[in-house]
Amino acid sequence: MKSPVCTSRHIKYFVIFSLCLGLIFLSGYFHMKNKTYVISKSHDELLHCHAKTNVMFLKTHKTASSTILNIMFRFAERYDLTVALPADQLVHLGYPETFVAQFVEGFQTIGQNYNIMSNHLRFNRSEVQKVMAVNTFYFSILRNPISLLESSYVYYKEDVPAFKTSKDVNEYLASPTKYYRPENYKQNIYARNIMWFDFGYDNNAEDDTNYIQVVLKEIEQNFHLILIADYFDESMILLKHTLCWDLDDVIYFKLNSRSQDTVQTLTPESKERIKAWCSLDWKLYLHFNQTFWRRIEETIGFEELEKEVNHLRTRQKELMEVCLSDKEPVGKDHIHNKDFLPFQSGAANILGYNLRQNLDNWTLRTCQKMIIPELQYTSYLYAVQHPHKKRKPFGLPLMWTKFREKTHFPAPN
Template sequence: MKRPGCTSRHIKCVIICSLCLGLVFLSGFFRRKNTDYVISRSHEELVMPSVPCHAKRNVMFLKTHKTASSTVLNVLFRVAERYNLTVALPADQRVHLGYPKTFLAAFVEGFQATGQNYNIMCNHLRFNPSEVQKVMPVDTFYFSILRNPIPLLESSYVYYKDNVPAFRISKDVNEYLVSPVKYYHPADQKQNIYARNIMWFDFGYDNNAEDNKMYIQTVLKEIEQNFHLILIADYFDESMILLKHALCWDLDDVVYFKLNSRSQDTVQTLTPESVERIKAWCSLDWKLYLHFNQSFWRRIEETIGLQELEKEVNHLRRRQRELMETCLSDQEAVGKDHIENKALLPFQSGTANILGYNLRQDLDNRTLRTCQKMVMPELQYTSYLYTAQYPHKKRKQLGLPWEWTSFQEKMQLPTPN
């Protein structure tokens, strides 16, 4: 008599079940083995998805105005140096890529002579996809950044007060917004681009176009087709984490010090009426912002998740504090009159007091180089990279209160060969 459970059928079942369990165990083991870990320089671990991740090195950033874009540009310039990437820099003595003219490939230094592609493009331009595609490789990652139009217009008013006719002849931002058409004259359209729907203009569209639902939907769809990612300046840390994931970069690739910000005493308080008037006056920018603010958070929920996002944002902020303690003598940004090394003085505009940084005096050479690049203002960094990439070209004259030679000496940077 056979013992219960020992039939040939039962033996086969046992063997099959054992094999299945073994396969489950092995698949779990290999999934753990293939899991990527990114360890920051503070030796803390962040677990990344197990899906293979390859760092993207061809990147085009549409640098919009008054949207924390100078800080993003600094991030991209540092990445370009760290990984020896080429940058599509403005030709000759320009500091912008033809802005506010619609971008042409000829505005990039060296393109007409060589027709070469570049890894990074991030200086100001008015977007023109067909011309940008001539300069950038086919696998380029395109992204940009938007800001709530309400604080953006106030910031533009203060920063461009002396340059924009619509702003210049009004007493303050609230007076301007009572009746914008009183100050915003069609004859001054080119000079007044900063006074209405400036983000819409930067993306290549008519900032004075009629607020038509079908037209707006068409533009939003085109932007979605042209750009892989749109960040939100009002959630800058969250944006940096999302960018890090999208590009498969390390934490130190996106860590930053805030650049081109202004002192709080130059901020003009908007009345409740002015807030509503901005939504109407800059309705194209307002709808652009609302649309991509929604897609921003939807992207986070679909890729990172809010819980993981919070962890990584905290990690980014800890790393930032570590670097500030290492690099800065004041531990924070200071006003223009308190910047000791004038080579680090940011460009000043309008009635804004653009803040900068003082570096510690006891830094070793390697740390000093890292800290210098993190606080280097946009114009200085553009000029430095231009000389590094084109050593035989005439150096850019930026009109800042120092000459290149003194900049080299004050920054203790090696002169590019």
Template sequence: MKSPACTSRHIKCLLIFSLSLGLIFLSGFFHMENRNHIALNRHKELLLPSMPCRAKTNVMFLKTHKTASSTVLNVMFRFAEKHNLTIALPAGRLFHLGYPETFLTDFVEDFDTIGQNYNIMCNHLRFNLAEVQKVMPANTFYFSILRNPISLLESSYVYYKDFVPAFRFSKDVNEYLASPMKYYQWAGGKWSMYARNIMWFDFGYDNNARDSERYVQAVLDEIEQNFHLVLIAEYFDESMILLKHALCWDLDDVVYFKLNSRSQDTIQTLTPESEERIKAWCSLDWQLYLHFNHTFWRTIERTIGLKVLEEEVNHLRMRQEELMQTCVSDQKAVGKDHIKNKALQPFQSGAANILGYNLRQDLDNRTLRTCQQMVMPELQYTSYLYTVQHPHKERKWPGLHWHLTNFQEKTQLPPPN
């Protein structure tokens, strides 16, 4: 028989043991609750991209050359029309916002009277942040698009063949790349930037600069600071979905038909040696592309995620196919000689055959209007919006006068005042 002291000590031990178990249980319970709370918060974070948000209406798109940027410009113009937004359009007879000169506010129509009350800026310009900020509001969203310099240079060669001396005096793109300094005169004329590091030039930097590691990194850091998003042309559908989320726009705001593309028979085949030479000759563009191709996918993983991206890309393509069936005869783009309505013929340049679209003839007025906007070439759309936004100004580009008037008469567009 145990002594009372031992029994008392045993009971005390049991109490301590039970209390310890209780504390351990409560600790585990609160830890589990805390873990569930964290998991819930993470779930909410994952849901953030699809939660209600307000569409951004102050947007600056740096339109780079030969990067599918004409298609993006069409997206921007359609959104501006849909929401009755003001656009910083080229002044007077300018096709672009002063390009290839570094951008100044003088290149914008009526800036001296409208001031900083523009919502959209998306025509070609050579980027100059200080001057752009005088035109666009403080809360403007800045984005641009890049393309692999290998395919970009080949495309530039064909498109600008008649304008760039380095291209004009070489037989084909491979001959040019075999000895580029034989043809390239970097100080000889304003068109030379198309022949080397054109994207670097469009962002406002010296396309002939020495590509030292320190210099390149400083430029990349500056671009990251100035731009909220940089898209990639090779992943255009993915880019549109990422842009949709970043701007809080609808799917129909970013659905598109490919514009300013060329026929396959005008593509010049690059040799493997030429492809490697482009990486060296356009080394600034190459490093620019590699860097932002990496940040592009990082941004997707950090925001919408690959699963949501895949789902929404599929939705985008389905909607695009639906609109193509609704709008376009034969559901495909056609060469310049087969575009029936010349008001819808895009500008033709160099050796390229720039494709366009024929709209179906059985469309009701509302559907016709939507389809017209989606296929309207860049120059015609710019000219039309200029007339609408500046009705008391002289028409832009008299050469387009007949086409624009004919286009308005045939397509139910509101006539200029």
């Protein structure tokens, strides 16, 4: 007969072994990757928090939306999702025409089976629904119309008739009707209420209170979340919580930004004139700026928000130190690898990045994904998803696409 001491020791070892085995099982479970990815969050969220993988992002103009497109594309690659990309040689989803499903490559064969949509389009709910799944999450982003119009003026100076003949943005705003012709709306959409237009509405409509309230209510019904570019980090934390993504899913390097020496200083009078000239955008922004902060207060809380924003910025700094040879983005003339040169427009000097030398292959591809400009990333994904189609312009080198086909590079953990 065995002694009580020996039996007790065996029981203790068995308990320890069982606990270890249980922890190993749980660790494997919470890191599974499938169509209902379980994201490790707080203890209370583990049982019900599932990452949303069917997501439509309405990419508005000059609102930091290129940075979000990069986030969406990286998420799609990380989880092998299907992206609704512009058909044939299009670089946008038919913009500025109102969106129809045929603007999406492969729609006739793929149908309502796309996971991600995030390229520029003019919103049309019924047609988007033909492409995206029934349980798709819809979100977009807005920016203060004051800084938005100045940015649009510099970026589209050579393309927009209303901007071309004025000396600077302040001269244009002193008498916008002198330069702006509503009948040329497709050429002049960037010169007035551009966000209103992107959401699918008439940017030259009268500022009627009842009409505005109807549109705001309709946007609230069509979109689950509206972010604010002026509070981009806070927006990324709210997006992370709402989609149940993890932190690295919303880490970013700022894309399509311009050098400060191309920013034109608005006079106080010009700022007030923008509120009147772009009154539809102004009221759109004011409304959803309020709903944005209310959403944060109700779902995250300001104290937790501050903690998570700091965490995001710390993680972003870590990745920049790993990836970049410079501490900040550089001007177009100082980008060494021209394959990663952003599209340049108007008088804006669109900034880009230089990567560190001698990065290992996994780190190199991870860092490249962080800095790819919008047109190159779209062209690259198009080549991957539709290898038998003619390649789009602005594509990355063919060898890079072939390397992706052989090797999967998940986002860093």
